[in-house]
Amino acid sequence: MPQHTPHAPFAEGQIGHDLLTRLDEAARYSQPGPGVTRLFCSPEHRQVLPLIEQWMELAGLTPELDAAGSLVGRCPNAQAGKPTLTLGSHQDSVVEGGKYDGMLGIAVPLIALEALRREGITLPYGVEVVAFGDEEGVRFPTTLVGSRALAGTTDPQQLKARDKQGISLKEALRSFGVEPDGIPALARDPANTLGFVEVHIEQGPRLEQHDHAVGVVTSLTGIERHQVTVSGKAGHAGTTPMPGRHDALVGASEMVLAVDRVLQTTEGLVGVVGQLDVHPNAVNVIPASVTFTVELRSPQSETRQRGHETIQAALDEVAERRELTLSMDNTYRADGAHCAEWIMHGLEQACATVEQPTDRMFSGAGHDGLAMQDVTDIGMLFVRCKEGLSHHPDESISAEDGEAAVRVIMAFLQQLDAFRCR
Structure with missing residues (x-):
């Protein structure tokens, strides 16, 4: 200097x-x-x-x-x-x-x-x-x-x-x-x-x-982020019967609540679903797919891993029950x-x-x-x-x-x- x-x-x-x-x-x-x-x-x-x-x-x-x-x-x-x-x-x-x-x-x-x-x-x-x-x-x-x-x-x-x-x-x-x-x-x-x-x-x-x-x-704190994609089937909102629909947004909504339940009940773990994108995002079309993020934070990697596994199991259950396909991809991780x-x-x-x-x-x-x-x-x-x-x-x-x-x-x-x- x-x-x-x-x-x-x-x-x-x-x-x-x-x-x-x-x-x-x-x-x-x-x-x-x-x-x-x-x-x-x-x-x-x-x-x-x-x-x-x-x-x-x-x-x-x-x-x-x-x-x-x-x-x-x-x-x-x-x-x-x-x-x-x-x-x-x-x-x-x-x-x-x-x-x-x-x-x-x-x-x-x-x-x-x-x-x-x-x-x-x-x-x-x-x-x-x-x-x-x-x-x-x-x-x-x-x-x-x-x-x-x-x-x-x-x-x-x-x-x-x-x-x-x-x-x-x-x-x-x-x-x-x-x-x-x-x-x-x-x-x-x-x-x-x-x-x-x-x-x-x-x-x-x-x-x-x-x-x-x-x-x-x-x-x-340690952080990890995941991108979740939920896929269903688009259809006319007025002509497709309610029973048997494969509405990706309804399924994703249930998944978001499942993520929140895990976060509320896991000590030492916090997180958020911060982004959500709907396709085709039209007023009169059953959503065909939804992508959302899951961020998990804890200073303990074991706590984050346990939370991740619990969330994955909860999302899989919703997808199977609603006949939707699901992928959960890790996009970032730092201990x-x-x-x-x-x-x-x-x-x-x-x-x-x-x-x-x-x-x-x-x-x-x-x-x-x-x-x-x-x-x-x-x-x-x-x-x-x-x-x-x-x-x-x-x-x-x-x-x-x-x-x-x-x-x-x-x-x-x-x-x-x-x-x-x-």
């Missing part, structure tokens, strides 16, 4: 104000409608990149769009091959999501690095900040494309996944202006990677309940991840340095750390969000909490070598 100080240090309270201003600006790059809708390799994704590039340059980093669609900013030490700490999060959103989920974890480390640069502080190791292209898995039936690329665990089958328009992930990346054949070369060297740290809104109420601005994450003790301790010490009380807490959401754990130690800092609300247009944090998170990361970066030597 450059030795000079190009600008005066941030004034008291300016960091939090500038952080929210940046996140407001990033939220403008969205499809029309409530909240933020910015999907992977979309026009909105392309449009937000110059803004993030500006943030990276202010932090003393050189930005580059990689073959997986992630924007990576690297400091001179990282470019020179020194051991490097990776920070960052995702720029993509769910449909009609909030402005802080993901983007906060890009803006916080960049402002932290900019603040250190303004103070003339040079870090002795490399730093890279990554704006991952895809974490939400909304456009394609796969996810963690960018972080799996850095971890060196990309499955070539991922690139064959298609969106609802029939565009493959490989085609989307090429249209976006990158060459996906270069993804294998993105894998980071574990011996040269110091760790991965992500800042994220909590997506839950615990910090608010404890009146804490930040929290240290202990582990991330839970434990955060490294040295990173948790380091974040706690950084919180103490800036006089921020904190707790250790579990994440019920999945993050890019699920992929990054395969290449390096991971850690995560949660930031309080109003009413624990996330994946919603009303997602909200305060400038004071945002500044607290930035100052924690600044302290963590300056004390990193001491934490790692423990």
Whole structure:
């Protein structure tokens, strides 16, 4: 990182104000409608990149769009091959999501690095900040494309996944202006990677309940996703007798309720049927087929497996009884991840340095750390969000909490070598 100080240090309270201003600006790059809708390799994704590039340059980093669609900013030490700490999060959103989920974890480390640069502080190791292209898995039936690329665990089958328009992930990346054949070369060297740290809104109420601005994450939940296809037989809604119909939607409706029953009665397991598509989706035609998703979450792989098997048996029973055909295909699976003790301790010490009380807490959401754990130690800092609300247009944090998170990361970066030597 450059030795000079190009600008005066941030004034008291300016960091939090500038952080929210940046996140407001990033939220403008969205499809029309409530909240933020910015999907992977979309026009909105392309449009937000110059803004993030500006943030990276202010932090003393050189930005580059990689073959997986992630924007990576690297400091001179990282470019020179020194051991490097990776920070960052995702720029993509769910449909009609909030402005802080993901983007906060890009803006916080960049402002932290900019603040250190303004103070003339040079870090002795490399730093890279990554704006991952895809974490939400909304456009394609796969996810963690960018972080799996850095971890060196990309499955070539991922690139064959298609969106609802029939565009493959490989085609989307090429249209976006990158060459996906270069993804294998993105894998980071574990011996040269110091760790991965992500800042994220909590997506839950615990910090608010404890009146804490930040929290240290202990582990991330495991996730698996399935695509279920129910096939029946189309027919005229007015002339086909009710007895003997093979209505795929009626069968799928019963299956959705069966999924909910399993989730309600299996301890330690949560999930959702989040998408449902009906064909031919006409007002006077008996539905011929229905496709829906089943997502299961638990930190214990055994719990997810048991839930999956119970759900599969329940769906098979409905299909057999209603004379429908059924397929249930796994589209994504990631085991839970434990955060490294040295990173948790380091974040706690950084919180103490800036006089921020904190707790250790579990994440019920999945993050890019699920992929990054395969290449390096991971850690995560949660930031309080109003009413624990996330994946919603009303997602909200305060400038004071945002500044607290930035100052924690600044302290963590300056004390990193001491934490790692423990």
